[in-house]
Amino acid sequence: MADTLPTSRVGTPDIYQDLRQRLTMGGFAPGQKLLPGPLKDEYGCSANTIREVLLRLSAAGLAQYEDQRGFRAQAASAQRKSDLTKFRILLEQEGATASIRRGGIEWEAQLTAAHHKLSHIEAEIDRRGMEPPVVRLWCTAEWEFHDALGAACGSPFLRQTFRAIFDQFRQQHVTEAGKYGFATGNVAEHRRIVDAALDRDEAACRAQIHAHLERNLLPDS
Amino acid sequence: MADTLPTSRVGTPDIYQDLRQRLTMGGFAPGQKLLPGPLKDEYGCSANTIREVLLRLSAAGLAQYEDQRGFRAQAASAQRKSDLTKFRILLEQEGATASIRRGGIEWEAQLTAAHHKLSHIEAEIDRRGMEPPVVRLWCTAEWEFHDALGAACGSPFLRQTFRAIFDQFRQQHVTEAGKYGFATGNVAEHRRIVDAALDRDEAACRAQIHAHLERNLLPDS
DNA sequence: TTGCAAGGAAATTTCAAAATTATCCGCATT
DNA sequence: AATGCGGATAATTTTGAAATTTCCTTGCAA
Secondary structure: OOOOOOOOOOOOHHHHHHHHHHHHOOOOOOOOEEOHHHHHHHHOOOHHHHHHHHHHHHHOOOEEEEOOOEEEEOOOOHHHHHHHHHHHHHHHHHHHHHHHHHOOHHHHHHHHHHHHHHHHHHHHHHHHOOOHHHHHHHHHHHHHHHHHHOOOOOOHHHHHHHHHHHHHHHHHHHOOOOOOOOOOOHHHHHHHHHHHHHOOOHHHHHHHHHHHHHHHOOOOO | OOOOOOOOOOOOHHHHHHHHHHHHOOOOOOOOEEOHHHHHHHHOOOHHHHHHHHHHHHHOOOEEEEOOOEEEEOOOOHHHHHHHHHHHHHHHHHHHHHHHHHOOHHHHHHHHHHHHHHHHHHHHHHHHOOOHHHHHHHHHHHHHHHHHHOOOOOOHHHHHHHHHHHHHHHHHHHOOOOOOOOOOOHHHHHHHHHHHHHOOOHHHHHHHHHHHHHHHOOOOO
Protein backbone atom coordinates (compact mmCIF):
# COMPACT_ATOMS: atom_id res chain seq x y z
CA MET A 1 0.00 0.00 0.00
CA ALA A 2 1.00 3.60 -0.24
CA ASP A 3 3.34 4.75 2.49
CA THR A 4 1.68 6.70 5.23
CA LEU A 5 4.89 8.29 6.41
CA PRO A 6 5.66 11.74 5.00
CA THR A 7 9.37 11.37 5.79
CA SER A 8 11.66 11.14 2.77
CA ARG A 9 13.52 8.12 4.04
CA VAL A 10 16.31 8.22 1.48
CA GLY A 11 19.67 8.22 3.17
CA THR A 12 20.45 11.36 5.11
CA PRO A 13 20.98 14.01 2.45
CA ASP A 14 18.21 16.25 3.73
CA ILE A 15 19.57 16.36 7.24
CA TYR A 16 23.08 16.97 5.98
CA GLN A 17 22.08 19.80 3.67
CA ASP A 18 19.90 21.42 6.29
CA LEU A 19 22.54 21.33 8.98
CA ARG A 20 25.14 22.54 6.52
CA GLN A 21 22.99 25.52 5.70
CA ARG A 22 22.36 26.27 9.34
CA LEU A 23 26.07 26.17 10.05
CA THR A 24 26.99 28.42 7.13
CA MET A 25 24.14 30.86 7.73
CA GLY A 26 24.35 31.58 11.41
CA GLY A 27 22.03 28.94 12.81
CA PHE A 28 24.55 28.19 15.54
CA ALA A 29 26.85 30.34 17.59
CA PRO A 30 30.58 29.85 16.88
CA GLY A 31 31.60 27.52 19.68
CA GLN A 32 28.16 26.11 20.44
CA LYS A 33 27.78 22.45 21.22
CA LEU A 34 25.90 20.37 18.66
CA LEU A 35 24.03 17.88 20.78
CA PRO A 36 22.75 14.72 19.09
CA GLY A 37 20.01 14.52 21.68
CA PRO A 38 17.90 17.56 20.76
CA LEU A 39 18.81 17.27 17.08
CA LYS A 40 17.51 13.74 16.80
CA ASP A 41 14.13 14.90 18.09
CA GLU A 42 14.13 17.87 15.75
CA TYR A 43 14.79 15.76 12.68
CA GLY A 44 12.84 12.74 13.84
CA CYS A 45 15.66 10.24 13.51
CA SER A 46 18.12 8.37 15.66
CA ALA A 47 21.11 9.85 17.44
CA ASN A 48 23.37 7.67 15.35
CA THR A 49 22.13 9.24 12.13
CA ILE A 50 22.82 12.70 13.54
CA ARG A 51 26.25 11.55 14.55
CA GLU A 52 26.98 10.38 11.03
CA VAL A 53 25.97 13.73 9.59
CA LEU A 54 28.01 15.68 12.13
CA LEU A 55 31.00 13.52 11.37
CA ARG A 56 30.82 14.50 7.73
CA LEU A 57 30.30 18.15 8.58
CA SER A 58 33.37 18.14 10.76
CA ALA A 59 35.33 16.56 7.93
CA ALA A 60 34.17 19.50 5.79
CA GLY A 61 35.54 21.90 8.41
CA LEU A 62 32.19 23.36 9.43
CA ALA A 63 32.14 21.60 12.80
CA GLN A 64 34.73 20.50 15.27
CA TYR A 65 35.02 17.01 16.64
CA GLU A 66 36.89 16.00 19.75
CA ASP A 67 37.07 12.39 20.74
CA GLN A 68 34.78 11.54 23.64
CA ARG A 69 33.76 15.16 23.82
CA GLY A 70 31.26 15.48 21.00
CA PHE A 71 30.71 18.11 18.34
CA ARG A 72 30.78 21.90 18.29
CA ALA A 73 30.12 24.51 15.65
CA GLN A 74 33.43 25.75 14.28
CA ALA A 75 35.00 28.50 16.37
CA ALA A 76 35.52 31.97 14.96
CA SER A 77 38.69 34.02 15.24
CA ALA A 78 40.38 36.80 13.34
CA GLN A 79 43.37 34.59 12.71
CA ARG A 80 41.28 31.79 11.30
CA LYS A 81 39.43 34.19 9.07
CA SER A 82 42.64 35.69 7.81
CA ASP A 83 44.16 32.32 6.99
CA LEU A 84 40.96 31.25 5.30
CA THR A 85 41.02 34.42 3.23
CA LYS A 86 44.64 33.99 2.25
CA PHE A 87 43.97 30.46 1.06
CA ARG A 88 40.78 31.45 -0.70
CA ILE A 89 42.57 34.20 -2.61
CA LEU A 90 45.16 31.70 -3.77
CA LEU A 91 42.60 29.17 -4.96
CA GLU A 92 40.34 31.72 -6.57
CA GLN A 93 43.21 33.37 -8.42
CA GLU A 94 44.48 30.04 -9.71
CA GLY A 95 41.03 28.91 -10.75
CA ALA A 96 40.31 32.16 -12.54
CA THR A 97 43.60 32.33 -14.42
CA ALA A 98 43.33 28.70 -15.48
CA SER A 99 39.79 29.37 -16.67
CA ILE A 100 40.97 32.40 -18.63
CA ARG A 101 43.51 30.19 -20.39
CA ARG A 102 41.27 27.17 -20.96
CA GLY A 103 37.73 28.51 -20.94
CA GLY A 104 35.71 29.01 -24.11
CA ILE A 105 32.59 30.86 -25.05
CA GLU A 106 30.39 28.70 -22.83
CA TRP A 107 32.47 29.66 -19.81
CA GLU A 108 32.09 33.34 -20.62
CA ALA A 109 28.36 32.86 -20.98
CA GLN A 110 28.07 31.06 -17.65
CA LEU A 111 30.14 33.70 -15.90
CA THR A 112 28.17 36.57 -17.39
CA ALA A 113 24.90 34.92 -16.43
CA ALA A 114 26.03 34.33 -12.85
CA HIS A 115 27.22 37.90 -12.54
CA HIS A 116 23.99 39.27 -13.96
CA LYS A 117 21.94 37.31 -11.46
CA LEU A 118 24.16 38.34 -8.58
CA SER A 119 24.21 42.05 -9.42
CA HIS A 120 20.44 42.03 -9.73
CA ILE A 121 20.08 40.62 -6.24
CA GLU A 122 22.72 42.94 -4.82
CA ALA A 123 20.89 45.92 -6.25
CA GLU A 124 17.76 44.67 -4.56
CA ILE A 125 19.59 44.46 -1.25
CA ASP A 126 20.97 47.98 -1.63
CA ARG A 127 17.41 49.23 -1.97
CA ARG A 128 15.47 47.20 0.58
CA GLY A 129 18.17 46.07 2.99
CA MET A 130 18.97 42.50 3.95
CA GLU A 131 15.84 40.55 4.63
CA PRO A 132 16.00 36.80 5.35
CA PRO A 133 14.37 35.61 2.11
CA VAL A 134 16.70 37.72 -0.01
CA VAL A 135 19.74 36.72 1.98
CA ARG A 136 19.35 33.10 1.01
CA LEU A 137 19.08 34.05 -2.64
CA TRP A 138 22.17 36.19 -2.33
CA CYS A 139 24.16 33.38 -0.74
CA THR A 140 23.55 30.94 -3.55
CA ALA A 141 24.01 33.65 -6.19
CA GLU A 142 27.33 34.76 -4.74
CA TRP A 143 28.53 31.19 -4.59
CA GLU A 144 27.48 30.54 -8.15
CA PHE A 145 29.35 33.62 -9.29
CA HIS A 146 32.61 32.78 -7.57
CA ASP A 147 32.24 29.16 -8.65
CA ALA A 148 31.68 30.18 -12.25
CA LEU A 149 34.95 32.11 -12.17
CA GLY A 150 36.91 28.88 -11.80
CA ALA A 151 34.48 26.63 -13.60
CA ALA A 152 36.73 26.12 -16.61
CA CYS A 153 39.96 25.55 -14.71
CA GLY A 154 39.89 21.84 -15.51
CA SER A 155 40.83 20.70 -12.02
CA PRO A 156 38.13 18.92 -9.97
CA PHE A 157 40.38 19.00 -6.93
CA LEU A 158 40.87 22.74 -7.09
CA ARG A 159 37.16 23.28 -7.39
CA GLN A 160 36.12 20.96 -4.57
CA THR A 161 38.75 22.43 -2.26
CA PHE A 162 37.58 25.91 -3.16
CA ARG A 163 34.03 24.96 -2.31
CA ALA A 164 35.05 23.72 1.13
CA ILE A 165 37.09 26.85 1.82
CA PHE A 166 34.32 29.08 0.54
CA ASP A 167 31.81 27.54 2.93
CA GLN A 168 34.12 27.97 5.89
CA PHE A 169 34.89 31.51 4.81
CA ARG A 170 31.23 32.37 4.81
CA GLN A 171 30.74 30.67 8.15
CA GLN A 172 33.33 32.97 9.67
CA HIS A 173 31.52 36.03 8.37
CA VAL A 174 27.94 35.14 9.20
CA THR A 175 28.62 35.45 12.90
CA GLU A 176 29.60 39.10 12.55
CA ALA A 177 26.94 41.72 13.06
CA GLY A 178 24.43 39.95 10.84
CA LYS A 179 26.15 41.24 7.73
CA TYR A 180 26.61 37.85 6.08
CA GLY A 181 29.76 39.15 4.48
CA PHE A 182 27.94 41.64 2.32
CA ALA A 183 29.39 45.10 1.82
CA THR A 184 28.17 47.89 -0.38
CA GLY A 185 31.38 47.93 -2.37
CA ASN A 186 30.78 44.38 -3.56
CA VAL A 187 28.77 45.30 -6.62
CA ALA A 188 31.55 47.34 -8.18
CA GLU A 189 34.21 44.81 -7.18
CA HIS A 190 32.37 41.92 -8.74
CA ARG A 191 32.04 43.90 -11.93
CA ARG A 192 35.75 44.65 -12.07
CA ILE A 193 36.52 40.94 -11.62
CA VAL A 194 34.23 39.97 -14.47
CA ASP A 195 35.62 42.65 -16.76
CA ALA A 196 39.19 41.51 -16.17
CA ALA A 197 38.21 37.88 -16.73
CA LEU A 198 36.41 38.57 -19.98
CA ASP A 199 39.36 40.70 -21.13
CA ARG A 200 41.52 37.61 -20.58
CA ASP A 201 43.79 39.76 -18.45
CA GLU A 202 45.22 37.32 -15.92
CA ALA A 203 47.22 39.83 -13.90
CA ALA A 204 44.32 42.25 -13.61
CA CYS A 205 41.96 39.47 -12.64
CA ARG A 206 44.33 38.34 -9.90
CA ALA A 207 44.62 41.89 -8.65
CA GLN A 208 40.85 42.40 -8.56
CA ILE A 209 40.27 39.16 -6.70
CA HIS A 210 42.84 40.22 -4.13
CA ALA A 211 41.28 43.67 -3.83
CA HIS A 212 37.87 42.09 -3.33
CA LEU A 213 39.02 40.06 -0.35
CA GLU A 214 41.97 41.87 1.21
CA ARG A 215 39.84 43.64 3.80
CA ASN A 216 39.57 40.29 5.59
CA LEU A 217 43.30 39.85 5.92
CA LEU A 218 45.22 40.59 9.07
CA PRO A 219 47.96 43.20 8.65
CA ASP A 220 50.91 40.83 9.16
CA SER A 221 50.14 38.45 6.31
CA MET B 1 40.91 -4.38 39.05
CA ALA B 2 43.28 -4.18 36.09
CA ASP B 3 41.64 -4.58 32.75
CA THR B 4 42.01 -8.00 31.28
CA LEU B 5 41.36 -6.83 27.73
CA PRO B 6 44.44 -6.07 25.66
CA THR B 7 42.45 -3.90 23.29
CA SER B 8 43.10 -0.18 23.55
CA ARG B 9 39.40 0.74 23.69
CA VAL B 10 39.84 4.45 23.32
CA GLY B 11 37.68 5.73 20.54
CA THR B 12 38.63 4.46 17.12
CA PRO B 13 41.91 6.17 16.30
CA ASP B 14 43.78 2.91 15.88
CA ILE B 15 41.35 1.55 13.33
CA TYR B 16 41.36 4.82 11.43
CA GLN B 17 45.13 5.06 11.30
CA ASP B 18 45.53 1.43 10.34
CA LEU B 19 43.01 1.60 7.54
CA ARG B 20 44.47 4.88 6.34
CA GLN B 21 47.88 3.29 6.09
CA ARG B 22 46.52 0.26 4.27
CA LEU B 23 44.77 2.51 1.78
CA THR B 24 47.84 4.65 1.14
CA MET B 25 50.22 1.71 0.97
CA GLY B 26 48.54 -0.71 -1.34
CA GLY B 27 46.55 -2.79 1.12
CA PHE B 28 43.54 -2.60 -1.16
CA ALA B 29 43.15 -2.72 -4.92
CA PRO B 30 41.94 0.56 -6.50
CA GLY B 31 38.24 -0.09 -6.91
CA GLN B 32 37.93 -2.81 -4.29
CA LYS B 33 34.91 -2.90 -2.06
CA LEU B 34 35.51 -2.17 1.61
CA LEU B 35 33.07 -4.46 3.35
CA PRO B 36 32.13 -3.67 6.93
CA GLY B 37 31.39 -7.35 7.48
CA PRO B 38 34.91 -8.82 7.23
CA LEU B 39 36.52 -5.67 8.60
CA LYS B 40 34.52 -5.75 11.82
CA ASP B 41 35.78 -9.27 12.50
CA GLU B 42 39.33 -8.29 11.68
CA TYR B 43 39.32 -5.35 14.09
CA GLY B 44 37.05 -6.94 16.64
CA CYS B 45 34.41 -4.25 16.71
CA SER B 46 30.95 -3.56 15.40
CA ALA B 47 30.04 -2.87 11.79
CA ASN B 48 28.86 0.59 12.77
CA THR B 49 32.27 1.52 14.08
CA ILE B 50 33.83 0.45 10.79
CA ARG B 51 31.24 2.49 8.99
CA GLU B 52 32.21 5.56 10.98
CA VAL B 53 35.86 5.15 10.11
CA LEU B 54 35.14 4.57 6.43
CA LEU B 55 33.00 7.67 6.38
CA ARG B 56 35.91 9.75 7.59
CA LEU B 57 38.29 8.12 5.14
CA SER B 58 35.96 8.90 2.26
CA ALA B 59 35.80 12.51 3.44
CA ALA B 60 39.60 12.50 3.24
CA GLY B 61 39.39 11.31 -0.35
CA LEU B 62 40.98 7.91 0.22
CA ALA B 63 37.74 5.98 -0.18
CA GLN B 64 34.61 6.43 -2.21
CA TYR B 65 31.13 6.40 -0.77
CA GLU B 66 27.95 5.87 -2.73
CA ASP B 67 24.63 6.07 -1.00
CA GLN B 68 23.06 2.70 -0.37
CA ARG B 69 25.99 1.09 -2.14
CA GLY B 70 28.71 1.12 0.45
CA PHE B 71 32.41 1.96 0.33
CA ARG B 72 35.21 1.32 -2.13
CA ALA B 73 38.90 2.06 -2.20
CA GLN B 74 39.50 5.13 -4.33
CA ALA B 75 39.75 4.36 -8.05
CA ALA B 76 42.96 5.00 -9.96
CA SER B 77 43.21 6.73 -13.31
CA ALA B 78 45.77 8.69 -15.25
CA GLN B 79 43.52 11.71 -15.29
CA ARG B 80 43.01 11.66 -11.55
CA LYS B 81 46.71 11.29 -10.99
CA SER B 82 47.45 14.20 -13.28
CA ASP B 83 44.97 16.49 -11.61
CA LEU B 84 46.26 15.47 -8.21
CA THR B 85 49.79 16.25 -9.35
CA LYS B 86 48.82 19.63 -10.76
CA PHE B 87 47.19 20.60 -7.50
CA ARG B 88 50.02 19.22 -5.43
CA ILE B 89 52.56 21.25 -7.40
CA LEU B 90 50.54 24.40 -6.75
CA LEU B 91 50.26 23.80 -3.02
CA GLU B 92 53.86 22.72 -2.58
CA GLN B 93 55.18 25.70 -4.51
CA GLU B 94 53.08 28.11 -2.50
CA GLY B 95 54.04 26.47 0.78
CA ALA B 96 57.72 26.51 -0.09
CA THR B 97 57.85 30.12 -1.25
CA ALA B 98 55.91 31.31 1.77
CA SER B 99 58.32 29.39 4.00
CA ILE B 100 61.28 30.94 2.23
CA ARG B 101 59.86 34.36 2.99
CA ARG B 102 58.78 33.69 6.55
CA GLY B 103 60.95 30.85 7.79
CA GLY B 104 63.85 31.36 10.13
CA ILE B 105 66.83 29.35 11.22
CA GLU B 106 64.69 26.72 12.89
CA TRP B 107 62.87 26.06 9.61
CA GLU B 108 66.18 25.59 7.82
CA ALA B 109 67.29 23.19 10.52
CA GLN B 110 64.10 21.15 10.32
CA LEU B 111 64.30 21.00 6.54
CA THR B 112 67.92 19.98 6.52
CA ALA B 113 67.26 17.30 9.11
CA ALA B 114 64.32 15.87 7.16
CA HIS B 115 66.36 15.85 3.96
CA HIS B 116 69.29 14.18 5.63
CA LYS B 117 67.07 11.42 6.97
CA LEU B 118 65.36 10.95 3.64
CA SER B 119 68.54 10.82 1.59
CA HIS B 120 70.00 8.28 3.98
CA ILE B 121 67.02 6.00 3.49
CA GLU B 122 66.98 6.52 -0.26
CA ALA B 123 70.64 5.58 -0.45
CA GLU B 124 69.80 2.41 1.45
CA ILE B 125 67.06 1.63 -1.07
CA ASP B 126 69.38 2.19 -4.00
CA ARG B 127 71.71 -0.41 -2.54
CA ARG B 128 69.37 -3.11 -1.24
CA GLY B 129 66.20 -2.49 -3.23
CA MET B 130 62.77 -1.86 -1.83
CA GLU B 131 62.00 -4.21 1.00
CA PRO B 132 58.77 -3.83 3.03
CA PRO B 133 60.35 -2.67 6.29
CA VAL B 134 62.38 0.01 4.50
CA VAL B 135 59.43 1.12 2.41
CA ARG B 136 57.49 2.18 5.46
CA LEU B 137 60.44 4.19 6.70
CA TRP B 138 60.77 5.82 3.31
CA CYS B 139 57.09 6.78 3.21
CA THR B 140 57.19 8.64 6.51
CA ALA B 141 60.58 10.18 5.67
CA GLU B 142 59.40 11.44 2.29
CA TRP B 143 56.28 12.91 3.85
CA GLU B 144 58.29 14.60 6.56
CA PHE B 145 60.57 16.11 3.97
CA HIS B 146 57.83 17.53 1.79
CA ASP B 147 55.95 18.67 4.86
CA ALA B 148 59.04 20.41 6.20
CA LEU B 149 59.29 22.37 2.97
CA GLY B 150 56.06 24.20 3.75
CA ALA B 151 56.29 24.03 7.51
CA ALA B 152 56.95 27.76 7.91
CA CYS B 153 54.32 28.98 5.48
CA GLY B 154 52.09 30.15 8.32
CA SER B 155 48.89 28.77 6.88
CA PRO B 156 47.29 25.80 8.67
CA PHE B 157 44.77 25.44 5.86
CA LEU B 158 47.41 25.17 3.21
CA ARG B 159 49.25 22.55 5.21
CA GLN B 160 46.24 20.40 6.01
CA THR B 161 45.05 20.53 2.42
CA PHE B 162 48.51 19.59 1.26
CA ARG B 163 48.52 16.62 3.58
CA ALA B 164 45.22 15.36 2.17
CA ILE B 165 46.40 15.78 -1.40
CA PHE B 166 49.75 14.17 -0.62
CA ASP B 167 48.03 11.07 0.77
CA GLN B 168 45.82 10.74 -2.26
CA PHE B 169 48.79 11.32 -4.53
CA ARG B 170 50.66 8.48 -2.92
CA GLN B 171 47.61 6.28 -3.06
CA GLN B 172 47.52 6.69 -6.84
CA HIS B 173 51.15 5.63 -7.12
CA VAL B 174 51.22 2.67 -4.81
CA THR B 175 49.05 0.64 -7.12
CA GLU B 176 51.60 0.87 -9.92
CA ALA B 177 54.11 -1.93 -10.27
CA GLY B 178 55.00 -1.90 -6.59
CA LYS B 179 57.13 1.17 -7.05
CA TYR B 180 55.52 3.22 -4.31
CA GLY B 181 56.34 6.32 -6.30
CA PHE B 182 60.05 5.91 -5.83
CA ALA B 183 62.38 6.62 -8.72
CA THR B 184 66.16 6.62 -8.81
CA GLY B 185 66.26 10.27 -9.82
CA ASN B 186 64.56 11.30 -6.57
CA VAL B 187 67.73 11.66 -4.56
CA ALA B 188 69.20 14.32 -6.82
CA GLU B 189 65.87 16.09 -7.24
CA HIS B 190 65.29 16.34 -3.50
CA ARG B 191 68.75 17.82 -3.12
CA ARG B 192 68.12 20.47 -5.75
CA ILE B 193 64.89 21.46 -4.00
CA VAL B 194 66.64 21.83 -0.65
CA ASP B 195 69.49 23.81 -2.16
CA ALA B 196 67.11 26.26 -3.81
CA ALA B 197 65.10 26.63 -0.60
CA LEU B 198 68.16 27.30 1.54
CA ASP B 199 69.41 29.77 -1.08
CA ARG B 200 66.10 31.59 -0.59
CA ASP B 201 65.64 31.43 -4.35
CA GLU B 202 61.86 31.30 -4.79
CA ALA B 203 61.81 30.96 -8.56
CA ALA B 204 64.40 28.18 -8.56
CA CYS B 205 62.55 26.37 -5.78
CA ARG B 206 59.32 26.52 -7.74
CA ALA B 207 61.07 25.20 -10.82
CA GLN B 208 62.69 22.31 -8.95
CA ILE B 209 59.40 21.29 -7.36
CA HIS B 210 57.78 21.28 -10.78
CA ALA B 211 60.65 19.27 -12.25
CA HIS B 212 60.36 16.77 -9.42
CA LEU B 213 56.71 16.05 -10.16
CA GLU B 214 56.12 16.82 -13.84
CA ARG B 215 56.60 13.23 -14.94
CA ASN B 216 53.20 12.51 -13.42
CA LEU B 217 51.40 15.10 -15.51
CA LEU B 218 49.42 14.28 -18.61
CA PRO B 219 50.66 16.05 -21.75
CA ASP B 220 47.67 18.37 -22.16
CA SER B 221 47.91 20.14 -18.84
C1' DT C 1 19.90 -18.73 -27.34
C1' DT C 2 18.60 -14.44 -25.45
C1' DG C 3 16.06 -11.34 -22.57
C1' DC C 4 13.30 -10.50 -18.60
C1' DA C 5 11.14 -11.19 -14.26
C1' DA C 6 10.82 -13.05 -9.73
C1' DG C 7 12.89 -14.90 -5.72
C1' DG C 8 16.51 -15.22 -2.42
C1' DA C 9 20.85 -13.99 -0.40
C1' DA C 10 23.92 -10.46 1.00
C1' DA C 11 24.97 -5.87 2.21
C1' DT C 12 23.73 -1.39 3.84
C1' DT C 13 21.34 1.70 6.86
C1' DT C 14 18.69 2.84 10.74
C1' DC C 15 17.25 2.20 15.31
C1' DA C 16 16.98 1.77 20.48
C1' DA C 17 19.48 0.58 24.34
C1' DA C 18 23.64 -0.72 27.00
C1' DA C 19 28.27 0.54 28.29
C1' DT C 20 31.71 3.80 28.66
C1' DT C 21 33.25 8.38 29.56
C1' DA C 22 33.04 13.18 30.80
C1' DT C 23 30.93 16.97 33.58
C1' DC C 24 28.96 19.05 37.48
C1' DC C 25 28.03 19.71 42.31
C1' DG C 26 28.55 19.00 47.27
C1' DC C 27 31.58 17.85 51.01
C1' DA C 28 35.56 17.08 53.66
C1' DT C 29 40.26 18.39 54.37
C1' DT C 30 44.11 21.53 54.40
C1' DA D 1 38.85 30.40 51.70
C1' DA D 2 40.93 27.25 48.51
C1' DT D 3 41.84 22.64 46.97
C1' DG D 4 41.04 17.86 46.15
C1' DC D 5 38.01 13.83 46.37
C1' DG D 6 33.39 11.14 45.28
C1' DG D 7 29.11 10.48 43.72
C1' DA D 8 25.25 11.69 40.71
C1' DT D 9 23.91 13.27 36.30
C1' DA D 10 24.30 13.92 31.48
C1' DA D 11 26.46 13.04 27.08
C1' DT D 12 29.01 10.21 24.04
C1' DT D 13 30.21 5.85 21.89
C1' DT D 14 29.56 1.14 20.87
C1' DT D 15 26.68 -2.65 20.17
C1' DG D 16 23.48 -6.08 18.13
C1' DA D 17 19.54 -6.55 15.65
C1' DA D 18 15.66 -5.07 12.61
C1' DA D 19 14.27 -2.90 8.35
C1' DT D 20 15.36 -1.56 3.86
C1' DT D 21 17.74 -1.84 -0.38
C1' DT D 22 20.74 -3.85 -3.76
C1' DC D 23 22.81 -7.61 -6.17
C1' DC D 24 22.94 -12.14 -7.99
C1' DT D 25 20.87 -16.34 -9.44
C1' DT D 26 17.49 -19.12 -11.38
C1' DG D 27 13.55 -20.14 -14.12
C1' DC D 28 10.42 -18.94 -17.75
C1' DA D 29 9.05 -17.20 -22.10
C1' DA D 30 10.00 -15.31 -26.61
